[in-house]
Amino acid sequence: MSPRAACRLELLGFTQVYDYVAGKADWPAHGLPTKGHQAHIPRAKVVLRRDAVTAHPAEPVGQVARRVAGSPYEFALVVTPDSTLLGRLHKAVLAGDPAARAEQVLEAGPSTVRADRPLAELAERLGSRGQHTAVVTSPDGRVLGVVRRADMEARLTGQH
Amino acid sequence: MPGRVDLEGLRALLARGAQLVEVLPVAEYTDEHLPGAINLPLRNWTPPPPARLGWTGRARWSSTAGTACET
Numbered sequence: 001m002s003p004r005a006a007c008r009l010e011l012l013g014f015t016q017v018y019d020y021v022a023g024k025a026d027w028p029a030h031g032l033p034t035k036g037h038q039a040h041i042p043r044a045k046v047v048l049r050r051d052a053v054t055a056h057p058a059e060p061v062g063q064v065a066r067r068v069a070g071s072p073y074e075f076a077l078v079v080t081p082d083s084t085l086l087g088r089l090h091k092a093v094l095a096g097d098p099a100a101r102a103e104q105v106l107e108a109g110p111s112t113v114r115a116d117r118p119l120a121e122l123a124e125r126l127g128s129r130g131q132h133t134a135v136v137t138s139p140d141g142r143v144l145g146v147v148r149r150a151d152m153e154a155r156l157t158g159q160h
Numbered sequence: 161m162p163g164r165v166d167l168e169g170l171r172a173l174l175a176r177g178a179q180l181v182e183v184l185p186v187a188e189y190t191d192e193h194l195p196g197a198i199n200l201p202l203r204n205w206t207p208p209p210p211a212r213l214g215w216t217g218r219a220r221w222s223s224t225a226g227t228a229c230e231t
Binding site: 003019030 | 161162163164165166167169170173178181182183184189190191192193194195197202205
């Protein structure tokens with residue numbers, strides 16, 4: 001639809017026409033605000049936390065584990081310098097060989113959610129799977145943060 | 161050929177005063193749209209072209225601002 005509209009605008013005489021290739025859904029998926037009747041629905045971005053430990057792929061696990069010990073979570077996210085998510089280091093791995101590099105022991109391809117995911121739906125999904133947190137990424141795979149089920153449930157019941 | 165922009169490109173265009181146009185049907189626009197976007201449903205486009213974009217009837221639109229289209 002979008003490229004077709006852009007071409008038609010050019011045919012009408014507009015000289016500077018651009019197609020937002022990723023489309024409308026890309027904007028809120030990056031945690032950016034929207035307008036309209038559905039814009040008020042609470043979404044993952046309203047409880048987004050940026051306090052999860054991140055690690056460089058070549059970083060020794062022991063070094064990461066020390067940071068995780070001082071964080072609210074039991075895992076670390078392994079990311080590239082531009083914040084692209086490569087994987088996750090779980091509690092058991094963090095307690096393992098401290099000399100291992102993060103990239104050697106990470107869990108590749110952890111499931112992620114988008115920042116515009118409705119809270120109620122996401123809380124239910126996490127609850128049904130017995131999960132307490134979810135990693136939030138942008139459509140291009142960059143880590144935006146983490147959401148906690150407890151935060152979602154509190155928000156949905158009006159506790160904060 | 162229309163240009164193609166990603167999120168960063170779009171934000172740069174908006175900062176320069178570009179008009180964002182949503183071409184989806186009205187219902188989808190009223191449900192949710194990007195801040196500042198106007199709605200010109202593509203299926204409703206019949207000559208003359210949408211006046212809301214500043215078309216004056218001349219051959220070219222003279223504004224220096226770009227027009228960004230979203231799906």
